[in-house]
Amino acid sequence: xxxxxxxxxxxxxxxxxxxxRAGVQQALMEYxxxxxxxxxxxxxxxxxxxxxxxxxxxxxxRRAVLRKEWAYPAGQLDGVDGDWESFExxxxxxxxxxxxxxxxxxxxxxxxxxxxxxxxxxxTSPSELAQHLFGNSILTGNRLAPxxxxxxxxxxxxxxxxxxxLGLSLIYMLVGYRxxxxxFGCNYPGHFLSLIDHEGQATVVDxxxxxxxxxxxxxxxxxxxxxxxxxxxxxxxxxxxxMLQRLLTNLHLxxxxxxxxxxxxxxxxxxxxxxx
Numbered sequence: 001x002x003x004x005x006x007x008x009x010x011x012x013x014x015x016x017x018x019x020x021r022a023g024v025q026q027a028l029m030e031y032x033x034x035x036x037x038x039x040x041x042x043x044x045x046x047x048x049x050x051x052x053x054x055x056x057x058x059x060x061x062r063r064a065v066l067r068k069e070w071a072y073p074a075g076q077l078d079g080v081d082g083d084w085e086s087f088e089x090x091x092x093x094x095x096x097x098x099x100x101x102x103x104x105x106x107x108x109x110x111x112x113x114x115x116x117x118x119x120x121x122x123x124t125s126p127s128e129l130a131q132h133l134f135g136n137s138i139l140t141g142n143r144l145a146p147x148x149x150x151x152x153x154x155x156x157x158x159x160x161x162x163x164x165x166l167g168l169s170l171i172y173m174l175v176g177y178r179x180x181x182x183x184f185g186c187n188y189p190g191h192f193l194s195l196i197d198h199e200g201q202a203t204v205v206d207x208x209x210x211x212x213x214x215x216x217x218x219x220x221x222x223x224x225x226x227x228x229x230x231x232x233x234x235x236x237x238x239x240x241x242x243m244l245q246r247l248l249t250n251l252h253l254x255x256x257x258x259x260x261x262x263x264x265x266x267x268x269x270x271x272x273x274x275x276x
Contacts, residue, residue, distance in 0.1 A: 006038040010046075013053050025057065033062025034101045051102055058101040063266055066097040072273040077240035080184055084177045087240045088112075091154055091170065094247070098153035111158040112171070116178035126183050126196035126205070127213060129176055134211030137161070139168055141208035149254045152247055166192040166247055168207035184237030187246065189229050195237045204234065245274050 005027070012024050031038070035058060039046070046054065070093060076083035092108040099105070106114070115133070123129045133139050142151055142162040150156045154171055157163035163171070169185060169192050176183035186193040186204055194205040195216075202216040216234050220226070248271045255264035 006035055006042055010050065010054065013057060028057050029061050031058060031061055032065050033058050036102060036104050039102055040104060046102065055100040055102050062097045062101060063262065066093055067266060069093055070270055070273065077244065080237040080239055082240045087244065088174060090244060095153045095155045098150060098156065105155060105159060108155040111155050112174050112178065115158065115175045119175065120179060126176060126181050127198050129179065129181055130172065130205045130211035130213065133172060133175070134207050139163070139171060139207065141168065147254055147257070149251065152251045165208040166250065169194045170243065172207055185243045186233055187238035187242055188233045189227065192246065241274055245271065
């Protein structure tokens with residue numbers, strides 16, 4: 001029955017009749033934004049135009065799921081090493097929301113598990129993990145599209161092997177958490193970094209530039225011109241809440257830039273939950 005249903009809906013997707021469109025949209029809402037299981041079961045291979053139309057039609061369902069399931073854990077993300085599991089759960093919700101809803105893929109948590117498994121027997125320190133992930137090009141900076149909306153979809157980032165500075169740092173920290181390797185966020189203005197202890201010194205890691213390591217002391221010495229905000233960011237790791245806020249801010253700006261107003265409004269709603 002599900003196979004017949006998705007096939008019927010596909011045949012009606014481009015129908016211009018107002019009543020038909022409304023009925024199709026209502027039926028698609030039952031999928032909660034993701035029809036991958038039924039598409040796979042039906043063995044359907046969608047043409048490019050058909051795939052784009054179906055994904056777009058499923059998107060309101062993903063929006064509804066994100067709004068319904070978002071539950072910000074007040075107080076639990078206020079520390080620099082707070083509730084990582086709740087933090088990851090929110091990132092996973094965002095990742096699922098940004099997924100196209102029509103292609104099979106691993107969940108964010110499964111992707112992170114695989115990365116951790118691949119590193120487990122090779123690394124024992126934050127610097128070694130940085131070299132493993134970024135020095136070996138498992139993950140690289142998305143230089144062609146640093147403002148791409150999908151840079152906030154961490155499952156997509158792992159699959160594609162690229163993201164912006166914040167996305168790469170988040171993946172680095174979440175893999176580190178699985179391996180019990182302490183890695184923290186550095187809310188550096190304009191270019192997010194990671195903070196680690198390397199050879200007894202506070203050190204920043206730049207995942208966007210191949211995991212480059214620079215001691216905080218050296219950075220301050222070599223760049224006396226950096227702003228007070230930058231200096232403050234280097235002194236203290238940022239909280240999980242601040243990292244989530246920065247990701248949502250990036251996402252809000254990305255949606256607004258391409259005039260996806262409903263999505264921008266939803267992200268703004270989520271941002272307000274963090275301030276409360």
